Amino acid sequence: MVNSDESFPKIVVFDLDYTLWQCWCDTHISPPVSRSKSDNAIVDRYGSQMAFYKDVPEILAHLKQNGIKVAAASRTCAPDVAKKMLSLLHVGGTRAIDHFEVLEIYPGSKITHFNFIQKQTGIEYHDMLFFDDETRNKEVEHRLGVKFIFVTEGVTWELYHQAIEEWRDHKKHRKSSK
Template sequence: MPRRRMAAADNTASTTALPASSLLPDTFTDGLPLPKLIVFDLDYTLWPFWVDTHVTPPLKAQESGRSVKDRFGESFNFYNDVPAILDAAKSLGIKVGAASRTGTPHLARDMLKLLRISRESNGSTEKAIELFDYLQIFPGSKKTHFARIHDSSSISYDDMLFFDDESRNRDVESLGVVMWLVRDGVTTEEVDKGIESWRRRNKKVAN
């Protein structure tokens, strides 16, 4: 049964500058090692819908890019914590990627182009897609997505952390990537758990 998309009002990304304690996962500022690259799935990881089944083009930005409206007037946006997480990661010099197996890559890219993210570092807003260093959006095994990211970035697999909502995609761990399974979208708490798992797996801290 398809999962119910969360109401837009509950997930609209605020452009108001947040206090540092709300903006950053604790692991971003605790002084311990961080992955060089964090990769996110899209559907039910960064946003609460399947872009290939819930969204009908054409798309139009609304509320200055805080959300996107489709042909039928349905509103779509990121999970609440996502904009601040992406902004913080980029501000810390962490590379950001997306690995999605959606059947409508063009629609996913359009969504990322229309949604905008506030940058606390300079008070500006940017298209969400501009915060991603690597985009691999096409049907198929996530291992192929990561092989392409690895080839493009020259970043070791063990320096990569992956957030995804489907356990079948744990097969990327055979490459050396650490995957953290999320059930209700990416939050600051899930990022902390994922980074802590990455540190344990790579012996960056004592178990």
């Protein structure tokens, strides 16, 4: 099913650390990482486990099923570890990384990340929704027009539904101010 509904964003962008999972992959994870044998988690060299926040796999699956593109925008200093984690974690029966259209995972400004996401997808900034745990990244809303959602304890269904409503209001106000 392809999303042609104007009442949903065309792409949802996620920060990774403390947004999709409860760690900083550049400081809390010690490579190499491998998939846990017992559940949908990864294990690092010291046996520390990490997994998505509880609702994240279902939210990613929901987005894909509804034709909404997904991207990552993370300024981690360990992009290879982040990508490996996305490759090892699963959403349904597929690798989580396969649910992402665009991966902008490297140190730097979120403005740069979003400029590349826009160039790669052709999606206008006002058709984007962004979840992140750092308030400083709200600059993408002020400077580009991307709807920013502050995440305090990982992305949940409740936050996701609230964010969709906020994105709709954001888009409506943009249209009425033109």
